[in-house]
Amino acid sequence: MVVGRVQVSRRGFLKLAGFVGASTVMGNYRTEVVEALTQAFTSSQAIILDGQACEGCAISLLQGADPDLYTAVSLGVSLDFLIPISPETGRTAAEKIENFIEGEKRPKVLAVEGSVPMAEDGKYQTYWDYRHEKRRPFKDLLKEAAEAADVIIAIGTTAAYGGIPRGHAPKYNYESKSSYGLEENRNPTGAVGVGDALAMMGVDLSGKPVPAVVNLPSCPVHPDHFFLTVVDVLFGHIPELDSLGRPKAFYGRLIHDQCQFRGFFDRGEFLTSFNQYSGNINDPYPTSPDEKGAGCFLLLGCKGPVTYNDCPSRGWNCRAESVSWPNLSGGPCTGCAYPGFPDGKSEAFYVPLTEEITRLPKPPEGPIPPEIIKERAEELTVGIAAGTAIAGGIYTYSAKKENEEE
Amino acid sequence: MAAKTITLDPMTRLEGALQITVTVEDGRVTDAWSVAPMFRGIENILLGRDPRDAPVITSRVCGVCHTVHRQASTRAIENAFGLTDQIPEGAKMLRNLECGIEYIYDHALHTIALAGPDYSYNLLKQDGVDMSGWPNSYIETVKGFNFLTGKIYKEAVAQQRKLHQCLALLGGRGVFNHSWVPGGVPQAITVKLAAQLLTRVLSVQAWVDQTLVPAVVTLYKIMTEELGAHTFGQGLNDFLSYGFFDDIENPGGLLMPGGVYSGGADHGYSEANVGETIAHSWYSPDMGNQDEPVYIGDEPTPKPDVSAIDMDNPVPQDPDGKYSWAKSTRYKLNGEWLPFEVGPLARLVINRKTIGNPLDLRIDENGNPSDTAANTLNRVIARIQETLLLLGSPSLGIEGWVPQWIMELEPKAPTALPHSPNIMKDGELRGVGNWEAPRGALGHWVTIKDRKIALYNIIAATSWNASPRDHLGQRGPFEAALIDVPVPDDSNGNPILTNIGRTIRSFDPCLACTVHVFSKDNRKNYRLKVK
Numbered sequence: 012m013v014v015g016r017v018q019v020s021r022r023g024f025l026k027l028a029g030f031v032g033a034s035t036v037m038g039n040y041r042t043e044v045v046e047a048l049t050q051a052f053t054s055s056q057a058i059i060l061d062g063q064a065c066e067g068c069a070i071s072l073l074q075g076a077d078p079d080l081y082t083a084v085s086l087g088v089s090l091d092f093l094i095p096i097s098p099e100t101g102r103t104a105a106e107k108i109e110n111f112i113e114g115e116k117r118p119k120v121l122a123v124e125g126s127v128p129m130a131e132d133g134k135y136q137t138y139w140d141y142r143h144e145k146r147r148p149f150k151d152l153l154k155e156a157a158e159a160a161d162v163i164i165a166i167g168t169t170a171a172y173g174g175i176p177r178g179h180a181p182k183y184n185y186e187s188k189s190s191y192g193l194e195e196n197r198n199p200t201g202a203v204g205v206g207d208a209l210a211m212m213g214v215d216l217s218g219k220p221v222p223a224v225v226n227l228p229s230c231p232v233h234p235d236h237f238f239l240t241v242v243d244v245l246f247g248h249i250p251e252l253d254s255l256g257r258p259k260a261f262y263g264r265l266i267h268d269q270c271q272f273r274g275f276f277d278r279g280e281f282l283t284s285f286n287q288y289s290g291n292i293n294d295p296y297p298t299s300p301d302e303k304g305a306g307c308f309l310l311l312g313c314k315g316p317v318t319y320n321d322c323p324s325r326g327w328n329c330r331a332e333s334v335s336w337p338n339l340s341g342g343p344c345t346g347c348a349y350p351g352f353p354d355g356k357s358e359a360f361y362v363p364l365t366e367e368i369t370r371l372p373k374p375p376e377g378p379i380p381p382e383i384i385k386e387r388a389e390e391l392t393v394g395i396a397a398g399t400a401i402a403g404g405i406y407t408y409s410a411k412k413e414n415e416e417e
Numbered sequence: 418m419a420a421k422t423i424t425l426d427p428m429t430r431l432e433g434a435l436q437i438t439v440t441v442e443d444g445r446v447t448d449a450w451s452v453a454p455m456f457r458g459i460e461n462i463l464l465g466r467d468p469r470d471a472p473v474i475t476s477r478v479c480g481v482c483h484t485v486h487r488q489a490s491t492r493a494i495e496n497a498f499g500l501t502d503q504i505p506e507g508a509k510m511l512r513n514l515e516c517g518i519e520y521i522y523d524h525a526l527h528t529i530a531l532a533g534p535d536y537s538y539n540l541l542k543q544d545g546v547d548m549s550g551w552p553n554s555y556i557e558t559v560k561g562f563n564f565l566t567g568k569i570y571k572e573a574v575a576q577q578r579k580l581h582q583c584l585a586l587l588g589g590r591g592v593f594n595h596s597w598v599p600g601g602v603p604q605a606i607t608v609k610l611a612a613q614l615l616t617r618v619l620s621v622q623a624w625v626d627q628t629l630v631p632a633v634v635t636l637y638k639i640m641t642e643e644l645g646a647h648t649f650g651q652g653l654n655d656f657l658s659y660g661f662f663d664d665i666e667n668p669g670g671l672l673m674p675g676g677v678y679s680g681g682a683d684h685g686y687s688e689a690n691v692g693e694t695i696a697h698s699w700y701s702p703d704m705g706n707q708d709e710p711v712y713i714g715d716e717p718t719p720k721p722d723v724s725a726i727d728m729d730n731p732v733p734q735d736p737d738g739k740y741s742w743a744k745s746t747r748y749k750l751n752g753e754w755l756p757f758e759v760g761p762l763a764r765l766v767i768n769r770k771t772i773g774n775p776l777d778l779r780i781d782e783n784g785n786p787s788d789t790a791a792n793t794l795n796r797v798i799a800r801i802q803e804t805l806l807l808l809g810s811p812s813l814g815i816e817g818w819v820p821q822w823i824m825e826l827e828p829k830a831p832t833a834l835p836h837s838p839n840i841m842k843d844g845e846l847r848g849v850g851n852w853e854a855p856r857g858a859l860g861h862w863v864t865i866k867d868r869k870i871a872l873y874n875i876i877a878a879t880s881w882n883a884s885p886r887d888h889l890g891q892r893g894p895f896e897a898a899l900i901d902v903p904v905p906d907d908s909n910g911n912p913i914l915t916n917i918g919r920t921i922r923s924f925d926p927c928l929a930c931t932v933h934v935f936s937k938d939n940r941k942n943y944r945l946k947v948k
Binding site for chain 1: 430584
């Protein structure tokens with residue numbers, strides 16, 4: 012299939028997304044994405060399982076512009092265990108997952124919403140199994156489905172890394188990318204992400220076409236992330252993943268680096284009360300605490316400087332109809348796509364990231380002397396940004412410098 | 418005819434995991450068990466945290482009714498810090514508005530996309546219902562409810578998206594939006610915002626007026642004439658509501674106040690009478706709430722006990738056995754702990770004298786108009802009545818609260834306290850946040866010690882409705898409503914279970930909210946984390 016001048020079936024939607032920007036792909040190539048789903052589902056199977064889920068991801072998937080979850084279902088994604096909308100109930104619903112496990116159609120895509128409770132042999136989530144006439148832990152069902160699947164996608168932070176059910180666990184271990192000793196953490200049910208759960212149960216993913224769980228963190232998942240990933244893997248592309256299993260096309264940049272309020276940060280213009288934001292990003296920084304205006308949310312707790320996601324450039328709830336993302340509504344980013352959410356650096360949502368503030372160059376006090384502006388302008392590596400910076404009398408620092416500090 | 422035990426797991430088209438087990442004898446349900454099989458423990462995860470984080474974390478209790486959890490939690494936190502009276506009007510209006518928008522989306526989506534397929538052409542045909550004599554309007558309506566392909570089904574999905582866009586305009590994104598912060602709402606009121614909201618809300622209003630209301634009127638005829646949905650699902654017929662929507666003109670008051678309706682009489686509601694027991698729940702009794710329910714504000718989070726789970730049977734053979742992660746929520750009325758039904762029907766029954774009765778189609782089991790009777794039909798109708806009350810309907814002459822609220826928004830009005838988010842105070846503080854979720858009464862109770870959460874308790878709507886039997890053996894509302902539901906046999910002698918699904922879904926269950934408590938040893942945590 013040809014999308015524009017790019018051969019999508021060879022490049023893949025995610026590659027394309029990395030190339031021209033993901034929202035452009037969803038915005039301009041909807042027809043092709045839907046067509047791809049239609050073609051793919053004639054010979055494949057997909058199913059969504061619910062672990063310790065709140066159904067927020069399911070509701071979020073309904074908010075995709077096109078395709079949405081219903082389009083995908085009508086094209087063949089079987090959602091028999093996606094409890095909110097499955098048409099079947101009881102035994103007939105349970106049979107659908109058996110068909111997934113035993114069926115012949117390939118590739119098989121398994122998507123999971125919610126974390127997996129591993130403590131107490133998984134008994135914090137059980138279901139009645141009609142085949143064995145027994146109550147079984149959810150983790151056993153997940154294991155069976157994962158062994159049968161070709162591609163496994165963890166939808167949302169909870170499925171990817173454990174999320175809120177794993178709350179108050181020790182810091183995420185970036186080195187081992189895996190589990191936290193169940194004895195020592197306060198995570199009540201031993202909740203872990205799908206990747207960790209499968210590793211703990213000894214499920215070997217190395218022989219699969221996509222040899223790792225594809226993690227799509229954020230709480231809830233962004234519908235575009237899910238549908239683009241599904242389309243891509245159904246076409247046989249292996250998404251380019253980072254060390255935390257995230258597709259680079261979506262999670263390659265910090266929210267902070269794409270934020271529309273970045274200029275305010277660079278000028279050191281920080282809001283200090285929730286009553287200050289005027290609702291219009293084009294307004295100037297308020298000169299007194301009682302006045303309304305625009306500014307950076309860092310001091311109100313924004314976690315954009317530590318969170319990798321594309322919210323500012325993609326937007327939520329149908330970007331085509333110019334709807335928002337959290338910072339544009341004045342409610343600072345809580346770092347919900349951060350792997351340790353709701354702990355680690357994303358903890359204490361309304362407390363500033365002090366460590367990060369000290370790491371970044373300090374904003375100057377008072378008016379900026381002209382020689383500093385000149386000096387800074389020479390350091391800038393991006394020409395357009397430099398022009399804007401000088402025009403606005405901006406104190407800023409180069410992208411190059413920030414990279415060195417990483 | 419011998420009694421047969423039938424288990425439905427998963428009960429689908431609802432939020433969260435639910436197992437229903439019934440015994441059926443002579444074509445009627447004779448006993449029922451409501452099982453919540455999944456468990457997370459949100460309250461324990463909150464212990465020791467910054468109290469201002471509670472609204473963000475508890476909104477994840479449920480991805481469907483997240484704004485109301487955020488609202489109840491914010492109220493509890495602001496109540497604990499003594500700020501309830503200081504919250505600016507602008508913030509209260511935005512919060513009312515956002516909750517109102519959520520109820521509309523939730524009610525419409527539930528009625529059409531979740532409960533709708535129970536009344537669809539495909540399902541009726543599968544159940545062998547003879548539709549040959551039905552008028553065309555009936556056939557057209559039930560075809561509209563067909564899963565995925567029905568006309569009204571598809572439209573409902575598209576309409577709810579507009580309402581999520583409203584939530585995104587107010588709080589950055591539809592699901593888990595950011596518009597509740599400690600001390601107010603961060604979004605400023607602008608003319609542009611009001612215009613963007615109004616456009617979307619009025620377009621949904623037009624759809625409800627022209628499509629949903631006529632469909633529901635036809636559905637009412639089908640449910641009464643053909644399916645007899647007013648003759649089953651009565652259940653307790655006792656209702657409870659905490660009340661909701663801040664009355665801006667009368668600070669401290671609510672537009673729909675709470676109350677209790679029991680044994681045909683009205684009573685006042687006090688949060689001091691809400692309690693829980695774990696008599697039939699998978700927790701160990703060493704926390705002391707095995708028998709008499711314990712007041713929720715003081716209740717230590719009980720210790721879960723996986724050894725109590727019967728892995729060989731859908732529900733235990735022993736009548737005293739434990740069978741759910743949900744606890745039994747009860748209200749103490751005249752010295753007795755009683756179960757209560759909550760939800761839109763409960764709210765309308767309790768407020769029947771002041772709110773009126775738009776699109777009055779509710780009837781009792783004999784077919785006589787009734788504004789207090791409970792049954793499977795009336796719960797469906799009440800959900801639509803409340804939608805009309807909130808959204809308005811030009812054809813029925815109802816103005817609707819939500820469009821009015823949008824027009825009353827005052828640009829540039831303060832929406833948060835000037836010192837927010839620095840609202841914390843020292844000492845031991847307690848706060849209560851009572852509100853209503855789309856599916857019924859929702860309460861958060863918090864104790865804060867030295868600026869950390871020391872105790873947190875949530876009772877969600879479905880905690881009431883899906884509750885198991887209690888210490889006295891009294892069934893919960895789901896279980897009670899299932900008694901006597903007709904389960905006829907099909908031509909092959911297999912039971913048709915559709916009426917069970919219809920009755921359970923008439924409550925709009927949300928299990929994600931229901932099971933919320935866990936602690937390895939809460940008291941230990943209490944000591945460890947909070948000096």
